[in-house]
Amino acid sequence: xxxxxxxxxxxxxxxxxxxxxxxxxxxxxxxxxxxxxxxxxxxxxxxxxxxxxxxxxxxxxxxxxxxxxxxxxxxxxxxxxxxxxxxxxxxxxxxxxxxxxxxxxxxxxxxxxxxxxxxxxxxxxxxxxxxxxxxxxxxxxxxxxxxxxxxxxxxxxxxxxxxxxxxxxxxxxxxxxxxxxxxxxxxxxxxxxxxxxxxxxxxxxxxxxxxxxxxxxxxxxxxxxxxxxxxxxxxxxxxxxxxxxxxxxxxxxxxx
Amino acid sequence: xxxxxxxxxxxxxxxxxxxxxxxxxxxxxxxxxxxxxxxxxxxxxxxxxxxxxxxxxxxxxxxxxxxxxxxxxxxxxxxxxxxxxxxxxxxxxxxxxxxxxxxxxxxxxxxxxxxxxxxxxxxxxxxxxxxxxxxxxxxxxxxxxxxxxxxxxxxxxxxxxxxxxxxxxxxxxxxxxxxxxxxxxxxxxxxxxxxxxxxxxxxxxxxxxxxxxxxxxxxxxxxxxxxxxxxxxxxxxxxxxxxxxxxxxxxxxxxxxxxxxxxxxxxxxxxxxxxxxxxxxxxxxxxxxxxxxxxxxxxxxxxxxxxxxxxxxxxxxxxxxxxxxxxxxxxxxxxxxxxxxxxxxxxxxxxxxxxxxxxxxxxxxxxxxxxxxxxxxxxxxxxxxxxxxxxxxxxxxxxxxxxxxxxxxxxxxxxxxxxxxxxxxxxxxxxxxxxxxxxxxxxxxxxxxxxxxxxxxxxxxxxxxxxxxxxxxxxxxxxxxxxxxxxxxxxxxxxxxxxxx
Numbered sequence: 001x002x003x004x005x006x007x008x009x010x011x012x013x014x015x016x017x018x019x020x021x022x023x024x025x026x027x028x029x030x031x032x033x034x035x036x037x038x039x040x041x042x043x044x045x046x047x048x049x050x051x052x053x054x055x056x057x058x059x060x061x062x063x064x065x066x067x068x069x070x071x072x073x074x075x076x077x078x079x080x081x082x083x084x085x086x087x088x089x090x091x092x093x094x095x096x097x098x099x100x101x102x103x104x105x106x107x108x109x110x111x112x113x114x115x116x117x118x119x120x121x122x123x124x125x126x127x128x129x130x131x132x133x134x135x136x137x138x139x140x141x142x143x144x145x146x147x148x149x150x151x152x153x154x155x156x157x158x159x160x161x162x163x164x165x166x167x168x169x170x171x172x173x174x175x176x177x178x179x180x181x182x183x184x185x186x187x188x189x190x191x192x193x194x195x196x197x198x199x200x201x202x203x204x205x206x207x208x209x210x211x212x213x214x215x216x217x218x219x220x221x222x223x224x225x226x227x228x229x230x231x232x233x234x235x236x237x238x239x240x241x242x243x244x245x246x247x248x249x250x251x252x253x254x255x256x
Numbered sequence: 257x258x259x260x261x262x263x264x265x266x267x268x269x270x271x272x273x274x275x276x277x278x279x280x281x282x283x284x285x286x287x288x289x290x291x292x293x294x295x296x297x298x299x300x301x302x303x304x305x306x307x308x309x310x311x312x313x314x315x316x317x318x319x320x321x322x323x324x325x326x327x328x329x330x331x332x333x334x335x336x337x338x339x340x341x342x343x344x345x346x347x348x349x350x351x352x353x354x355x356x357x358x359x360x361x362x363x364x365x366x367x368x369x370x371x372x373x374x375x376x377x378x379x380x381x382x383x384x385x386x387x388x389x390x391x392x393x394x395x396x397x398x399x400x401x402x403x404x405x406x407x408x409x410x411x412x413x414x415x416x417x418x419x420x421x422x423x424x425x426x427x428x429x430x431x432x433x434x435x436x437x438x439x440x441x442x443x444x445x446x447x448x449x450x451x452x453x454x455x456x457x458x459x460x461x462x463x464x465x466x467x468x469x470x471x472x473x474x475x476x477x478x479x480x481x482x483x484x485x486x487x488x489x490x491x492x493x494x495x496x497x498x499x500x501x502x503x504x505x506x507x508x509x510x511x512x513x514x515x516x517x518x519x520x521x522x523x524x525x526x527x528x529x530x531x532x533x534x535x536x537x538x539x540x541x542x543x544x545x546x547x548x549x550x551x552x553x554x555x556x557x558x559x560x561x562x563x564x565x566x567x568x569x570x571x572x573x574x575x576x577x578x579x580x581x582x583x584x585x586x587x588x589x590x591x592x593x594x595x596x597x598x599x600x601x602x603x604x605x606x607x608x609x610x611x612x613x614x615x616x617x618x619x620x621x622x623x624x625x626x627x628x629x630x631x632x633x634x635x636x637x638x639x640x641x642x643x644x645x646x647x648x649x650x651x652x653x654x655x656x657x658x659x660x661x662x663x664x665x666x667x668x669x670x671x672x673x674x675x676x677x678x679x680x681x682x683x684x685x686x687x688x689x690x691x692x693x694x695x696x697x698x699x700x701x702x703x704x705x706x707x708x709x710x711x712x713x714x715x716x717x718x719x720x721x722x723x724x725x726x727x728x729x730x731x732x733x734x735x736x737x738x739x740x741x742x743x744x745x746x747x748x749x750x751x752x753x754x755x756x757x
Binding site: 155 | 391
């Protein structure tokens with residue numbers, strides 16, 4: 001009953017404050033591509049969907065926890081969020097001094113991110129959807145073979161403390177989506193479905209999805225290095241983990 | 257021992273005060289014998305299988321940043337050793353003006369030195385700092401188990417993982433990060449050394465230091481200032497911009513040099529993190545008395561340069577006998593002088609003239625003359641323009657000077673040459689027969705057999721880098737000395753020969 005009640009409140013909020021609760025989305029036209037771990041036989045087809053233009057911000061998440069006290073730091077179930085959850089906030093409903101309202105929300109668990117999206121009638125993106133949108137640069141939908149594209153991503157891996165930069169501070173990609181690279185990592189719905197085991201070298205002989213991706217690491221292809229690190233970070237996560245460099249955004253199916 | 261004491265007390269109790277002094281002494285004697293025997297018996301048990309060595313008590317491991325190492329284990333028993341290591345991604349200085357984002361174990365490159373003994377049960381906690389961007393793990397080569405611990409230590413930023421292992425094999429081992437892309441994690445500095453000492457510890461020495469070589473790949477070339485990003489392509493090509501000891505060019509030089517005193521024995525724990533290059537580790541001016549080859553049990557003595565593979569280590573020991581600065585290098589020598597693989601060991605103390613005299617005598621050594629030597633004929637000798645022809649006397653004076661600088665070493669003071677090596681210029685039929693030929697030899701050099709005054713010579717004279725004017729002077733001097741034919745060689749003659757008539 002409680003859940004139903006909350007859902008109702010959520011939906012109510014959703015209808016009452018559409019401007020507050022719902023960030024801008026853009027349509028992503030579906031297509032077929034080969035992900036990092038793919039071969040020709042493993043092509044992935046993406047159907048049309050909508051994606052948030054920006055990652056969810058501190059401000060947006062603050063409003064969310066005010067409306068949903070169960071996601072406040074002191075009230076959250078330990079099963080759903082570890083000790084790092086909203087660690088840098090001053091209190092349950094106040095950001096830390098160093099935190100900008102317009103910076104992406106981080107230190108949230110997968111459960112919290114998932115609930116946030118569902119609360120707005122959205123969901124988290126799957127890995128395949130996220131990677132599909134993220135493989136574009138400013139001008140073309142699949143920039144993975146471009147040196148400049150890969151250098152930008154690899155360069156970000158070495159820039160410290162980008163989590164406090166404001167949303168929109170990186171580039172707008174082909175789909176008009178911002179900040180997929182260069183700000184924070186992002187949760188995906190099925191983050192743990194492609195397993196990078198702790199022993200990254202072993203994956204070469206593992207009969208997992210990453211078989212080819214891992215084998216390709218032996219090649220000189222820069223693309224795999226950039227993407228492989230995203231898969232590595234996903235592999236290191238558990239759903240209750242909260243991390244300073246990990247935020248999220250939502251997507252929505254297009255029902256016609 | 258405690259059993260023995262109990263035994264004595266028991267005997268004493270039984271006999272109470274009834275026993276006489278003599279019998280007490282007899283007992284004492286017996287006990288002494290027992291004691292001696294039992295001393296042999298209670299001598300430390302040796303275990304065929306190091307996995308059976310029991311541990312007692314817990315101890316938090318002392319971790320040190322390079323070039324320092326923790327206290328030796330000495331005679332301590334095997335323990336449960338708690339190791340807490342933190343991973344930090346942080347900016348550091350590669351060399352003056354060049355910054356680099358290092359990924360580190362414990363905040364330093366190489367990572368903290370871990371010192372254990374065989375049989376220790378190490379409880380290892382790896383913490384990944386919340387500000388870090390990437391997951392990491394650790395593969396310790398001292399671990400017997402899949403991935404060397406990598407599988408169990410894969411940890412996301414802001415989290416920690418604990419696993420434990422028993423040190424079964426003594427030796428010096430590398431540890432490193434093994435998270436994809438493995439090469440990049442290692443290239444950014446994620447490696448270090450863990451020492452497993454044998455039972456009873458390594459023999460004591462006076463000084464111990466921790467040195468680890470690594471190769472770095474930056475977007476900009478060596479020396480290009482500013483924050484330099486990692487360059488994957490160069491890493492794949494094994495085209496290193498920096499090859500350094502302890503993470504940066506100046507980590508072991510100047511004020512950071514390691515030190516010792518004359519007469520001390522120095523032990524270096526030397527590792528190589530790679531990711532690509534094998535080190536030819538050498539200390540200029542020292543010979544390693546002992547090298548624990550590849551960090552294992554085998555000891556090689558009297559070694560000049562020891563090879564340390566990427567992902568490998570060696571222990572080198574040497575006694576320093578004379579004071580001075582000893583240079584540590586990767587003897588693949590361009591790495592030392594052009595890419596940074598250079599460190600210093602400063603030794604203070606009294607000179608020992610028997611072992612090394614220092615400079616005893618200074619002199620001029622001019623085996624091929626004082627001019628810059630080049631191989632015969634590149635056709636581009638420098639030219640100076642003489643405006644007026646000099647007098648014979650002026651030419652003789654100038655020529656003598658040039659001769660003493662350039663020709664004297666081989667042809668000798670009186671032009672007599674050196675039998676079988678350098679032909680004479682004094683009263684020389686070869687010289688007097690053809691002045692153009694003589695000019696050409698000075699201009700272009702001469703190789704091969706010639707006959708001078710009936711003697712055969714087969715040697716090399718390099719081209720002399722002196723001006724045409726100087727050639728004219730020196731040849732005039734030669735022709736007008738030592739019973740030669742008094743030809744006055746002019747600059748015009750030299751010019752003519754040089755231009756090929």
